Amino acid sequence: MTPSPTPPPRSAEAAERARERCPLPAHGLLEPAGAQRDPVALLRSQDEGRLPELVPLRHERMAASPFAFFRGAALVMAHDLARRPATGLEVQLCGDAHLSNFGVFGTPERRLLFDLNDFDETARGPWEWDVLRLAASLAVAGRQNGVGRGERRGVVAAAARSYRRAVRGFARESTLAVWYAAADTEQVRHQYARGKEASRRTEAALRKARSRDSRRLLGTLTEEVAGRPRFASDPPVLVPARELLGPAGRTALAERMTRLLDGYRETLVSDRRFLLDQFDVVDIARSVRGLGSVGTRSWLVLLTGRADGEPLFLQVKEAGESALTAAGAVPSGAPGAGHGGERVVAGQRLMQAASDTFLGWLSVVDADGVPRDYYVRQLRDWKASAAVERMTPGGMRSYGELCGWTLARAHARSGDRMALAAYLAKGKVLDEALADFAEAYADRNDEDHRRFCAALEAGDLAPGPARPSRATASGGPSA
Template structure:
């Protein structure tokens, strides 16, 4: 497949999903075809989208999307891949979270005329939460940037509304009308956030903290707070506190300590992280290979490093994660003009920088064995809400708060990103009349969820028949 030039002048492949090695001669790659479909649909040509497929044709489309999206993991027999397929078969909400590529191929080229922002790309209730900012202070915001890409602001709202409907059903047990109202609260929160910034609030320093968050988020802050020494001892360290403890999901690889010290030094220089304070001497104590994390990311290689804290007794160490990056599921599908966030892990790091004011200083990108890895700090107070604890009112309050948090992320697309016009008034005008826009988002989300239920049932049948245990090359 022909490459394109990224912002640094380096050649970058354009295959879909995480199979960045696919080429026109390799069966399964349909990235270019979908990119052309998106362009033609956005220009007004009457090209059918996958939503027009039914029956066996739709079933084969869903199967092909999932296989293509996981081609690298299947070919490499990566640990966690079959576990992910099993999880997708067992839970509809997890299926939604783990199949973003198929979701967005159904939307290829939509909303081309709407204002563009830096999209989060995978909005759902589990991708908001508490995390550390640059000062190691807990904040609440969007927290997963793996799919960031420029595109119409409405794409995040539509996927987010579908995510809230599904989560409120699967985790909350809410009835259909209640789920619809939850989705509307998410859109209403977004509009309230946009109005807040259009009225003069500064998105460069306005973020949910313990002192200004709505009550439901304040409760999450209280639940998330944990002593660092206890967190390290309980979740990461061995008995001596000098390294990682082995487990079914973690394999210490201490022999690679010097190698990862080099990656840390490179990251620190690029991000301006100086030794001293809570960073100590920026010395890597230990390295571990980590398995079985996340939902969409299951099967992608991860490492954790342990950085010795200033006390040098293991009670204040820092854990930094290195995770293999892939192309965004939106790549080639979302209309964005000539806006580009860059390649792979650099794209993810840029997304975090734009979306969160004064964010995690360890967010960045490094190359390991020729592959692109994103980096971020793991913290004792990195947490998201327990959805099973929410009642109907709690779901509405939480959806509204997440809508406001998403508005903050989008509002920074002009000040910190590549948008060259005032984004807040443009979006507010585009959404007018707001009550109709809210209704449209909820209707889209309900239709998308109903379609996904049918897709999930077809996936479960394919999974039981072994469609996802064979090598990818057998499917074209």
């Protein structure tokens, strides 16, 4: 048996201070909501600045179930986390580490890895905020899937144990070993796909991920006109620029997007700039993807290779401030709180074992003259997420353990893993505490969802401003 690491004095002192601020059992407590806590008002505040014609779609998706609401309500939980004692052991946070924000994706070397896959809310902060959100998501999703209370506690405790043991394991590894650690598909199969059914589903998910590439997208997102591909209209999910701006505006937008991509190009390393230069912009469309980000500005850019016409789809997605910053959990002047797109990219590169070849950022001045930050990534390149709503109790347990390990690796890369390991200790105190918190927060989420649905039915969540003109509604870069 490998002995536990002896943390250096500085890390040992940090762990001791963390225990004084927040003893392990305290992670099981959920502070009273208080009379001033208003989840509907918090979510309404997020609607400001979003495209008003898409806000009702966001509300509709969030109202669908308590888990859908939880996914879209990162700001609400960030508000709650900001008002609880913190350990002070800071790492790079995902900021929204719920079950659906993990998945499989392809590396530049064409390997399939399991990792975090959403960093819109990333920021520096205490490690427990990510783990608390993961734990709560397991309880909320477990209720929706009909998992009994006892089994739900077991699922959450297993994920917490996986996180705790992984952090302690990483504390025994060298810095480079931690940096190179990754959950590849073989590890996922052997360690987490237990039983024939789990193995079958895992293999099916991996096949699906490998099939999701730009050529496949060409057949689902585009149509051919005069021998050239262009985005097919599917409002409100996909609206080509030609429908938003008209012919003159579309031409100006394409030219403007090409110039803007030059700025994005400078955020890539030299070999990837060379690769991008082999493609030309063909068409642009506004897209709606995900749940929590519905209503923010998101564009798809279709490029084709100059030599062979190979398609490349880039997603240009608006990046505002992190929900953690908006809720007061992270100071607005904290490192990385400047350019929103750069914040997302820096967080993703730090937390992921390998990142998208085309990951970068840019700034845009909208048609209404408002400057906005964006990040850029390749769309759906060997990417797939688990169907959380179809998970059995056993599958949810295995998946939670995998998510716990993955989160531990990201935190070990970006924080003082020796101090964190010393703080977590060997016992099950943290595991049981997180199981308590998850159930309590699932109760609160149920109540928040009920209040949200009531407000929606009463018309208290109307988008507000009248529908803007076609040019302004695009939310696109000014020509």
